[in-house]
Amino acid sequence: MLDDASAQVTIRTTRGPLDAADAAAVRALADRAAAADGVAPLSEQPLLWLSEPEAPVVHLSAIRDDALVGYAQLDVGSQAATRAELVVDPGHRRLGVGRALLAGAFTETATVPGRALRVWAHGDLPAARRFAQDRGMPVVRELLQMRLDLAARPTTAPTLPAGVQVRQFEPGRDEDAWRRVNSRAFAHHPEQGRMTSADLRARESEPWFDPAGFLLAERDGILLGSVWTKVHPAGEHGPEPVGEIYVVGVDPDAQGLGLGRALTALGLDHLAARGLSAAILYTDADNTVAVHTYESAGFVRSAVDVMFGSNTPSSAAGVTMGA
Ligand SMILES: CC(C)(COP(=O)(O)OP(=O)(O)OC[C@H]1O[C@@H](n2cnc3c(N)ncnc32)[C@H](O)[C@@H]1OP(=O)(O)O)[C@@H](O)C(=O)NCCC(=O)NCCS
Numbered sequence: 636m637l638d639d640a641s642a643q644v645t646i647r648t649t650r651g652p653l654d655a656a657d658a659a660a661v662r663a664l665a666d667r668a669a670a671a672d673g674v675a676p677l678s679e680q681p682l683l684w685l686s687e688p689e690a691p692v693v694h695l696s697a698i699r700d701d702a703l704v705g706y707a708q709l710d711v712g713s714q715a716a717t718r719a720e721l722v723v724d725p726g727h728r729r730l731g732v733g734r735a736l737l738a739g740a741f742t743e744t745a746t747v748p749g750r751a752l753r754v755w756a757h758g759d760l761p762a763a764r765r766f767a768q769d770r771g772m773p774v775v776r777e778l779l780q781m782r783l784d785l786a787a788r789p790t791t792a793p794t795l796p797a798g799v800q801v802r803q804f805e806p807g808r809d810e811d812a813w814r815r816v817n818s819r820a821f822a823h824h825p826e827q828g829r830m831t832s833a834d835l836r837a838r839e840s841e842p843w844f845d846p847a848g849f850l851l852a853e854r855d856g857i858l859l860g861s862v863w864t865k866v867h868p869a870g871e872h873g874p875e876p877v878g879e880i881y882v883v884g885v886d887p888d889a890q891g892l893g894l895g896r897a898l899t900a901l902g903l904d905h906l907a908a909r910g911l912s913a914a915i916l917y918t919d920a921d922n923t924v925a926v927h928t929y930e931s932a933g934f935v936r937s938a939v940d941v942m943f944g945s946n947t948p949s950s951a952a953g954v955t956m957g958a
Pocket of ligand 1: 668672676721722723724727728729730731732733734735754755756757760761762763764765766767769943
């Protein structure tokens, strides 16, 4: 049975990039939700993929009275699982919009037999937890945000393994080597190991990109690992600008030498030298080696994102699928 509100929602499916106006409407919707919820509903990668022609995604737009009232982005780049992020306009919640988007996500996921659906909820908000639980989707992964007070950090000079030298990333020259080591270091990571050259180029074009905060560790000219930092402007993670240890990766052949710890320390030195007072990073909660490394550098857990998962399609009631 359709209730009146859900019957009026149309889910529009877009394969390929959104045009500039539609992408801007999604960003504005995400901003309204972030202001209401205190946490951004879409992470960096879906925002970069809104208008990226090579993105492996399907866009679901929930339209009511010609206005965008909800949005879901489905990463369909893996045969095993669709990964989704979804958001409903704060002024249109508890009306079935989220349910309609989720039903659309299940329909799209089911086009590949046996593929599972995974949905991220940033900040582990009570509404998202209830929404997923009521649809039989348990928590399947937890991503920790960890935070460090840079002023209070112990300042011991990082020790690099013998023969290892550190230099800045050079755009136009280092992309292929960096991607090779990144995919080896994150071979088992569902998102990070899949970074394409288009994904890397998109980040290099972002206003925050700064090669001075992207350091490569080499021995005899061979790349062994890197640390990439990012600075978030005031307002994104609280009233002050905040630094992020964005990616630390060490080639499997060079792991166990203390390189990860040294690179993390060099990244933090760079952020402290920029005058920042706090640093954050994200890591899977079950990556005990990484969590231990960051805790020993002084990081503490500050927030959590959860991923809900299911193989079972929920009811598609109330959805009109449009092109
Ligand atoms: C979670 C979210 C997508 C729900 O969207 P919505 O359009 O309000 O959800 P719907 O109206 O379709 O479905 C509502 C069902 O979800 C659950 N639910 C949603 N919000 C809830 C809340 N605030 N408290 C309790 N249950 C809630 C209920 O089971 C509800 O069914 P009911 O209204 O019949 O009781 C929305 O709150 C949102 O955009 N949150 C911020 C982004 C986010 O957390 N995304 C991740 C989602 S897993």
